[in-house]
Amino acid sequence: WLLRQSLFLELLYHNLSMSLYRPFISFTSTSSQETPTTDDHAASCARHAVTVTNTLHQVLTETDLLTGMSETFQWQWDAMLPLIGYLLAYPIGQFTFVARKALSTAMTVFELLCKNFENAADAANVDLLIDRHRTSL
Numbered sequence: 001w002l003l004r005q006s007l008f009l010e011l012l013y014h015n016l017s018m019s020l021y022r023p024f025i026s027f028t029s030t031s032s033q034e035t036p037t038t039d040d041h042a043a044s045c046a047r048h049a050v051t052v053t054n055t056l057h058q059v060l061t062e063t064d065l066l067t068g069m070s071e072t073f074q075w076q077w078d079a080m081l082p083l084i085g086y087l088l089a090y091p092i093g094q095f096t097f098v099a100r101k102a103l104s105t106a107m108t109v110f111e112l113l114c115k116n117f118e119n120a121a122d123a124a125n126v127d128l129l130i131d132r133h134r135t136s137l
Contacts, residue, residue: 004065011055011075014048018082021045025085043095046086050102052079057105060112073113080106 024041056076059066066072083103090096 007055007059007065008071011052011071014052014055015075015078017048018045018052018078021048022082022085025082025089027085027089039090039093042086042090043093045082046095046099046102049079049082049086050098052076053083053102053106053109056109057112060109076106076109076113 021041021044024038025045026035026038026042052075056066056072056079060072080103083099083106086093086099087096087103093099
C-alpha cells in the first residue's frame, strides 16, 4: 500500500510539472538563441515526460502495482503528448535523442496496457501518425 502511494505521488509530481512546462513547447520559428529559457523549459517538460514513461515501463514490467488502474493510461498519454510535441518543435534539440527513445518506450507501455485498456491499443498506433507527418515535411 505504501509503495503504491509513493509511486502515485512521484507520478503526480511529474505529471503536474509537465503541465506547468508544456506551454513552453513552442512551434514558432524563432531562433533558439533568442529563447534559451523557453527551450530549457521545453526540455524540462520532455524530461518529466521521459521520467513518467520510464517509471511506468519499469513498474509495469516488474510489478503488478498499477495493474488495472485507469490513471496509468492517463499518465502515459499525458507524457506521450509532450514527447511528440518536443520532437516536432525541436527535431535537433538538446534532448531529442532521449525523447525519441522514450517515445519508443511509451509505445511499449501502451502495448503492456492493452491487456486492461482498449484505448491503449489505439494510443500505441500514434507512432504511425508521427511517421506519416515526418515523411510529409
